[in-house]
Every structure is written in structure tokens, then in C-alpha cells.
Amino acid sequence: MTAIAPQHRLSPLGLFGGTFDPVHYGHLRPALEAQQALGLGSVRLLPCRLPPHRDRPARDAALRLDLLRLGAREVPGFRVDDRELRRSGPSYTVDTLRELRLEQGAERPLVLLMGADSMRGLGRWYRWRELFDYAHVVVLDRPGYVPEPAAEVAPFVAERYLSGPADLRRAPAGGFFRLPVTPLAVSATRIRRLLAQGRSVRFLLPEAVRRHIHQQGLYGYPQV
Numbered sequence: 001m002t003a004i005a006p007q008h009r010l011s012p013l014g015l016f017g018g019t020f021d022p023v024h025y026g027h028l029r030p031a032l033e034a035q036q037a038l039g040l041g042s043v044r045l046l047p048c049r050l051p052p053h054r055d056r057p058a059r060d061a062a063l064r065l066d067l068l069r070l071g072a073r074e075v076p077g078f079r080v081d082d083r084e085l086r087r088s089g090p091s092y093t094v095d096t097l098r099e100l101r102l103e104q105g106a107e108r109p110l111v112l113l114m115g116a117d118s119m120r121g122l123g124r125w126y127r128w129r130e131l132f133d134y135a136h137v138v139v140l141d142r143p144g145y146v147p148e149p150a151a152e153v154a155p156f157v158a159e160r161y162l163s164g165p166a167d168l169r170r171a172p173a174g175g176f177f178r179l180p181v182t183p184l185a186v187s188a189t190r191i192r193r194l195l196a197q198g199r200s201v202r203f204l205l206p207e208a209v210r211r212h213i214h215q216q217g218l219y220g221y222p223q224v
Contacts (some may be wrong), residue, residue: 011041012109012168015100015135017084017093019188020047020064021057022213023071024205026186030140032075033181034113038138038165043113044081045072048091052126058192061085063218071206092126097134101173109172110135116147123150132160136168136175142183196220 016031027045035043047064050056057064065082072078083099084091093112100110112135114122119139122128131137137157149157160176162168167175191201198221201210214221 010108010169012038012111012136013100013104014038014040014043014111014113015046015097016043016113017046017048017091017096019051019057020045020068021059021188022064022067022191022205022209022219024186024188024191024209026184028071028075028078028206029184030115030181031078031113034111034138034140034179035077037179038111038168040077040111042077042079043075044079046081046084046096049085049087050090052090052092059219067209067212070208070212073208074206090126094125094127094130094134097131101134107172109168111168112137114139116141119149119153120147121150123152128153129156132174132176135173136162136171136177138168138176139178140181141178142181192219198222 014031014035016027016034018027020027023045031043031045034040045068047061047068048057049061065080065085069080072080084096087095097110097112104110112131114137116139125131137160148154157176160174162175162177165177165179168177186204191204194201194204195213196219201213204210213219
């Protein structure tokens with residue numbers, strides 16, 4: 001286990017990235033559970049401009065950002081941070097964490113939240129080991145689906161396992177933790193397909209987001 005420094009008074013800052021194309025409850029519910037379970041002072045939602053390890057988003061950055069802001073308004077303590085959309089080139093998480101560490105100072109705990117699927121591919125991330133120099137990493141696991149890290153990642157994170165959420169406050173970065181969250185079988189791909197077919201996406205994403213998509217005829221949804 002990583003050595004733990006004296007107790008921090010600063011509340012941890014949660015960081016949750018993605019393409020959000022569009023944002024839905026499969027994004028927001030796990031982030032909310034992490035906020036509450038880990039005692040995060042706030043959560044920043046970081047929409048990605050160009051993901052290095054997946055296809056380009058279906059819709060442009062401005063649209064995804066507008067919808068994300070609509071969705072985030074429902075949750076106290078959630079804030080949208082558009083820094084990756086303002087940067088050129090691929091959106092590397094390590095660059096974002098470095099910027100946030102400079103802004104937040106050396107003492108505040110930063111907590112990078114990621115899904116289990118992202119954890120499986122962590123070894124392919126750009127300079128992935130350096131993520132732990134700037135933040136703790138917390139994997140949001142779906143009960144019954146807890147994939148093991150890749151071979152090159154497993155021994156690295158094994159040395160950094162934290163015993164519980166309280167340990168996140170005792171060091172600004174460097175720890176690893178897995179948090180079970182409510183499984184929601186919601187995907188942006190499925191939502192885009194339903195919209196293109198003119199079918200309802202009610203109860204899959206925030207009502208303000210759904211209403212805006214329908215009113216504007218976004219994602220191929222037929223205007224009525």
C-alpha cells in the first residue's frame with residue numbers, strides 16, 4: 001500500500017472525463033455515487049475533444065458541451081470543465097491532470113474517476129504511469145463485472161491500493177481504489193440509435209437534455 005501522509009483538510013476534487021455524446025444517466029449516476037461515497041467536495045465533468053483510444057465523437061464539441069451543461073445542472077457539486085475542448089490535438093488525460101495540479105496546488109487530493117472498461121485499457125494510455133503523480137485513480141466497478149488490470153498495469157496498481165475512501169484525503173495523489181456502483185446498461189451508442197429511429201429516450205438521460213435534443217432535432221431525431 002502507498003505510504004499515507006498526514007490528514008488533509010482540503011476536500012478531494014473528483015474528475016470524470018468522456019466524450020458525453022450525449023451525456024446520459026450511465027455517466028451521471030456513477031459519478032454521483034462516487035461523489036457521495038468518497039466524500040468528494042465537487043466533481044468536474046471533462047468532455048474530451050479527440051479521444052486517443054476510440055472513435056471520434058459523432059457530434060461536434062460545442063453540441064456535446066451544451067448538452068453536458070444541461071445535464072450537470074441537475075446535480076449539486078457537478079461542474080463542467082471544457083479545457084480539453086479548448087486544446088488542439090488529442091485529449092491526453094495526463095496533460096489535464098498536470099494543469100489541474102498546478103491550479104489546485106500541491107496539497108489538494110485529486111481523484112480521477114474511470115469506468116472498468118477504461119481500466120482494462122489503461123496500459124495503452126499516453127504516459128499512464130504519470131497519472132498517479134498528479135491524482136488518485138478510482139475505478140467505478142459494476143457489480144459482477146470487475147475486470148483485472150492488464151499485465152503491465154496490475155503490479156503497478158497493486159502497490160497503490162488504498163484501504164478505503166478515507167485514505168484519499170491523506171495524500172494528494174498516488175493511490176488506487178475500486179468502488180462498486182449501480183449498474184446501468186445505458187450507452188450513448190444505443191441512445192443515438194434510438195434517436196435516429198425516432199424512438200423515445202425518456203428515462204435514459206436527463207429530461208432537460210432529452211427535451212433539447214427533441215426540440216432541435218439532434219442526432220437525427222425527426223422534428224415534430
